[in-house]
Amino acid sequence: MRAILQIVSLLALIALTLPSIIFLAGRLELDTVKWIMLVATVVWFVAATPWMWKDKAK
Amino acid sequence: MDTEQQSQQTQAGSEFEREPVPKNALLGFKSFIGMYAGEHCAGTELMIGPLFVAAGVSAFDLVMGLVVGNTLAVLSWMFLCAPIATRRRLTLYYQLEKICGRKLVILYNLANGVMFCFLAGAMVTVSATAVGVWFKFKMPGLNDLYPNSIGWVVAVAVVGGLIAVVAAYGYQTVAKFANVAAPWMVLVFLAFGFVGLRHFIEATGTEIGSLADVWDLAKTQIWKGGTPLEGQVKFTFWHVTFFAWFCNMAMHIGMSDLSVFRFARKSWYAVASSAGMYVGHFMAWISASILYAYQLHLDPSNTDVLPGPLAHRAAGLAGLLCVIIAGWTTANPTIYRAGLAFQALAPKSSRFKVTLITGAIATVAGMFPAIAMKLLGFVALYGLILMPMGAVIFVDFWLIRKFGLQSSYAALSGKTFNWAAGLAWFVTLAIAWVLVKFAGVQIFFVSLPGWFVAAVLYIVLSKFYQKKVRPSVAE
Numbered sequence: 001m002r003a004i005l006q007i008v009s010l011l012a013l014i015a016l017t018l019p020s021i022i023f024l025a026g027r028l029e030l031d032t033v034k035w036i037m038l039v040a041t042v043v044w045f046v047a048a049t050p051w052m053w054k055d056k057a058k
Numbered sequence: 059m060d061t062e063q064q065s066q067q068t069q070a071g072s073e074f075e076r077e078p079v080p081k082n083a084l085l086g087f088k089s090f091i092g093m094y095a096g097e098h099c100a101g102t103e104l105m106i107g108p109l110f111v112a113a114g115v116s117a118f119d120l121v122m123g124l125v126v127g128n129t130l131a132v133l134s135w136m137f138l139c140a141p142i143a144t145r146r147r148l149t150l151y152y153q154l155e156k157i158c159g160r161k162l163v164i165l166y167n168l169a170n171g172v173m174f175c176f177l178a179g180a181m182v183t184v185s186a187t188a189v190g191v192w193f194k195f196k197m198p199g200l201n202d203l204y205p206n207s208i209g210w211v212v213a214v215a216v217v218g219g220l221i222a223v224v225a226a227y228g229y230q231t232v233a234k235f236a237n238v239a240a241p242w243m244v245l246v247f248l249a250f251g252f253v254g255l256r257h258f259i260e261a262t263g264t265e266i267g268s269l270a271d272v273w274d275l276a277k278t279q280i281w282k283g284g285t286p287l288e289g290q291v292k293f294t295f296w297h298v299t300f301f302a303w304f305c306n307m308a309m310h311i312g313m314s315d316l317s318v319f320r321f322a323r324k325s326w327y328a329v330a331s332s333a334g335m336y337v338g339h340f341m342a343w344i345s346a347s348i349l350y351a352y353q354l355h356l357d358p359s360n361t362d363v364l365p366g367p368l369a370h371r372a373a374g375l376a377g378l379l380c381v382i383i384a385g386w387t388t389a390n391p392t393i394y395r396a397g398l399a400f401q402a403l404a405p406k407s408s409r410f411k412v413t414l415i416t417g418a419i420a421t422v423a424g425m426f427p428a429i430a431m432k433l434l435g436f437v438a439l440y441g442l443i444l445m446p447m448g449a450v451i452f453v454d455f456w457l458i459r460k461f462g463l464q465s466s467y468a469a470l471s472g473k474t475f476n477w478a479a480g481l482a483w484f485v486t487l488a489i490a491w492v493l494v495k496f497a498g499v500q501i502f503f504v505s506l507p508g509w510f511v512a513a514v515l516y517i518v519l520s521k522f523y524q525k526k527v528r529p530s531v532a533e
């Protein structure tokens with residue numbers, strides 16, 4: 001489970017950054033970038049909190 | 059500036075407070091990389107980047123100034139702070155107590171606490187600008203010193219009040235949340251930069267075919283140099299360099315991070331601070347400054363430095379969340395730590411009440427935009443005020459015996475107020491004040507000569523002061 005959450009977290013970070021890079025290249029609308037970033041934000045906090053929180057508690 | 063650092067320090071400070079850190083509690087290099095990378099990407103970066111643009115900085119001065127200044131900051135951690143930390147392995151406060159005596163440390167705590175309160179106020183200000191995007195009340199302008207609308211006061215009161223209550227109830231929870239948020243926040247800052255750059259490319263119709271084209275855009279459109287905005291000091295290469303070097307002066311030259319690096323196996327682990335410097339104090343400042351430069355490009359009369367609207371334009375709701383979380387996770391440990399500093403004045407008072415009162419003071423401070431809008435000067439002042447004690451620690455550790463004097467004089471003599479250290483602190487600040495007030499030296503530049511003044515004063519004054527030493531107490 002932990003490994004899955006870590007992979008999802010990593011994907012969320014990629015999804016957070018990649019749209020802005022594609023926007024920089026002029027191939028994506030800003031509104032789409034904003035939506036993807038918001039979804040990636042939600043996914044990051046949902047997926048990363050369980051394993052990063054536990055790490056800190058150890 | 060700092061997000062997690064203060065929390066780490068506080069956590070670290072709760073262990074081995076009055077003894078050297080034992081070998082089995084030492085931490086590896088990776089711990090410091092993660093800590094510094096996250097901690098210097100904070101809410102205040104969203105103010106500092108734009109304020110560079112308001113100060114009329116040019117592209118070369120900004121980029122090279124940040125490269126040089128941040129390198130000097132890393133070297134200060136590596137060669138001034140960490141070597142002492144890994145040799146003595148004591149907290150800043152215990153080391154200061156041994157040198158200066160308990161009463162002088164209490165005074166140091168008071169100064170530290172007051173500065174933390176104002177800094178936390180600036181962080182509350184940053185978060186409150188995000189609320190303004192939703193509720194559309196009038197927000198402060200670049201040169202506003204006082205709150206300028208009821209809506210603003212209410213927003214700061216609500217945001218600051220919540221931060222204070224959470225800090226009092228669940229400081230550790232927010233510290234853990236800050237750890238989770240750190241990687242996300244860094245990448246949102248990076249996205250700010252990419253989006254801002256694209257905006258400039260579109261707005262100017264620039265064709266980008268190489269890095270040289272990007273640099274040309276940066277020089278001619280983003281950081282154009284020239285006259286600063288009204289009420290701002292003109293920033294040159296030297297201003298940027300010294301600001302980047304000294305904005306965390308309290309931590310490295312001021313030795314606050316003794317409490318952190320006492321856990322490092324080797325002093326070179328302090329090179330990990332470069333992760334924080336080049337993420338937060340390079341990438342994040344540059345990204346935030348691009349957003350503000352674009353705002354000025356669209357409407358030169360709109361000089362307001364408001365992180366909320368800037369972030370919203372670039373990244374929508376995710377950007378707004380970044381502003382709120384960046385301000386919140388930074389203000390939380392800052393308020394908590396200010397509370398700890400104040401509690402040293404009245405050790406029997408409740409930690410909960412002290413943190414709440416401290417949060418209330420920070421909230422009131424946050425209502426006054428002067429601190430956030432003059433953040434460049436305030437941060438320089440913060441470093442300056444605590445710097446002389448760093449010089450005292452440096453001299454006491456490396457040099458004082460060479461002059462036939464005693465190290466850790468307060469511990470040896472039983473004095474509770476080492477006047478040599480106290481006067482070195484006060485006189486250095488008085489000289490710095492005279493230089494700024496009457497000699498026209500800008501505050502960004504007085505700390506460097508100030509360090510040498512404090513070091514020499516401490517040696518000279520100790521010559522007069524160290525007459526009786528209690529011989530029976532081992533160091």
